Amino acid sequence: MSQAAEMQICLGSSCFSRGNRDLVMFIRDYLKKHHLEDRIIFRGARCMGHCNNGPNLTINGKLFENVALAEIENILDSEFRNLK
Numbered sequence: 471m472s473q474a475a476e477m478q479i480c481l482g483s484s485c486f487s488r489g490n491r492d493l494v495m496f497i498r499d500y501l502k503k504h505h506l507e508d509r510i511i512f513r514g515a516r517c518m519g520h521c522n523n524g525p526n527l528t529i530n531g532k533l534f535e536n537v538a539l540a541e542i543e544n545i546l547d548s549e550f551r552n553l554k
């Protein structure tokens with residue numbers, strides 16, 4: 471099975487303290503729950519240069535800013551709907 475998507479989460483200090491610490495945990499669990507671990511490359515990234523709008527992450531190069539824990543599941547469901 472080929473990898474179909476790449477997701478990077480900003481692990482810069484601003485994004486990390488604004489919520490990416492919790493988002494990392496949630497996303498890991500989500501990928502496991504939906505058996506997507508082998509299909510999505512998930513990695514940490516350095517500061518993306520948009521600290522004031524964090525926490526930030528990218529999916530296939532598309533930037534998502536101000537990502538709240540309450541909305542991450544909807545984002546992942548939408549972006550990966552074709553992979554499930």
Ligand code: FES
Pocket residue numbers: 480481482483484485486516517518519520521522524526
């Ligand atoms: S720390 Fe995430 S954009 Fe700068």
